[in-house]
Structures are given as structure tokens and as C-alpha cells.
Amino acid sequence: MKKKKNDIFINLIGNVTPIKKNNKLERNIPVINKTISFQKRTKNKLSFSELKKQPTPNISNFEIEINKTNKKLKKGKIPIDKKIDFHGLSLFDAERLFTHTISICYKKNLRCILFITGKGVLKKTANDWDESKLYYGKIRSNFLIWTKKKELSKFILNVEQASIKYGADGAFFVYLRRQKY
Template identity: 35%
Template sequence: MKRKISDKDKKDWQNFISSKEKLSNKDLYLSNNDIKKKIIKTIDFHGFSLENANNVIGEFIIQCFKKNVNKIIVITGKGLRSKTIENPYVSKDLSILKNSVPNFIKSKPNLMKMIKKIEEANMEDGGQGAFYIFLKKFKE
């Protein structure tokens, strides 16, 4: 089915093709400015204990900060298979690493000095079972 082209669209097209103004190559611009500058690292804590995850994340943040990593994707899992029912001091509704790792980071001023923000990850990066850490730029 063919649609009728409006007079406005015809006029806009004529203005576009008769224009002497050069168009910039957006692909070149994106590859030079955005892609090269964005460094993303991922760490997966599936199978880690709480103590081990907290020890590893602190060191990982420091290393990434010094390497000018922009974003860290931290995969904790949703905690659905955690054996929390056996421990009366932990709620079975609370996923251990999912909540405690961000809380551990927020409780450490030396780590928070390197961090812009912490937020839940998008679905393609793990959704509720992951979170992002956006780092500040490292200045020597």
C-alpha cells in the first residue's frame, strides 16, 4: 500500500537535498567519543559467601577506579536459592548478597569517594539479580 507524500514532506526533502551543509558522520563520532571512553567491567558473585563477596568487591572497586573503568556490573543473583531458612537470624525473604553487598559498599567512605552512584541493573544485565556501580574519574 502506497501512502501519499504530503506537500510538507516534499518541501522538507527538497530543502534537504539542495542544502550545501555537510552532514557529520554520527558513526565515526560515536566510535571516537562514546565507545572508547566507556570501560565496563563485570563481576559475578554466584556461589560466594557474604564475607568473601565483601572482601572481593572492595578490592575490585579500587582496581577498576585506578584503571578508569566507568561502570561495574555486579551480579549477585536474586538469592532465591540461598540457604537462609537454616539460619534463624536471617529472613528467608531477604536475599543475602543482593542487599548486603551494596550496603557494605555504602558503609565504606573510602569506596564511596570513588563512586558516583549505585543503581539496579537493567534486565539485559541481570535485572533484580545485579546492580551497577558508576565510578568517578581517577585523578593521579
């Protein structure tokens, strides 16, 4: 590229000399204490299968069946007849609502019910940082125990964790047995 006589920028830069390497300023870089170690906090997420294995009081003779309905429920092929949300309820109120809903839906011949329990919240106090457990809500952890009670298990055919579309870890499908006339 040829220099143009009328180019102001090149005329101004033409007299500039580059900075020499020995003219640089030296800064003191603070030394970081490398003896501090950080522990990676791992979360032990409770899986649905682990919740099913927990011991329950008053176990009935009725078995919760595992069959093709589980797959259909997960894929959303079975229409949901009723949705119940437990957010904002106490454990006692949620259990009463659960038992009442199961018995009423069985009588009305509504078979597929979606119960939204919520995932629960991690405790954020200073004392709990050492624990690596993920704190799920009380309602969610007691839900499967409620389904195995004697007075309700005769109505329940199937219990399945909801798919991502319906609430994933924080929701359950309960599929009721057909009413015998």
C-alpha cells in the same frame, strides 16, 4: 439428504433408539467440607528504593549522585567495563571481592562495573509458610551497605539496579568517579 440403500452406516444406525432420560445411572457426589479456608500468600518484594533507605554503618560524606547517568545506565548507553559475578561466594568473600574490584577499577580508570548478586532463594521449609516475606540473598541485601562505606564511597559516583537485559533485581551497576590526577 436421501438414504442410500448401499450406505452401511445408516443401515446399522437405523434400528438404534435413543436412551431415555429415566434410564440414567445416578452417582453419589461426595460432599466437600467447605470450612477449610486457604490464605493467599502475598510476597512483599523489597524494592531498590527501600534497600537504599536502610541505615548503614560508617556512612561517609560522599553522596551517591542521582543524575542523567542513571538513565543512561538503565538504557545500556554506557558500556560495561567489567562484570563480576558473586554466585557461589560467601558474604565475606563477596565483600572482599567487591572492595578489591572497586579499588582496582578506579586505578585502571574503568568506570562502569556490573555486579551480579543474584536474587536469592525462597526458603522452602515447612515452618516458613506463615511468613509472607520474600527471602533475598545475603549478598544482595548487603550490597548497598558496602557501597556506602567510607573507604569505597569516595570512588563511587552512582549505584543503579540493572535493567532486565543485564539481570534486573539480581544485578547492580556501579559507576565510578573520574580519577583525579
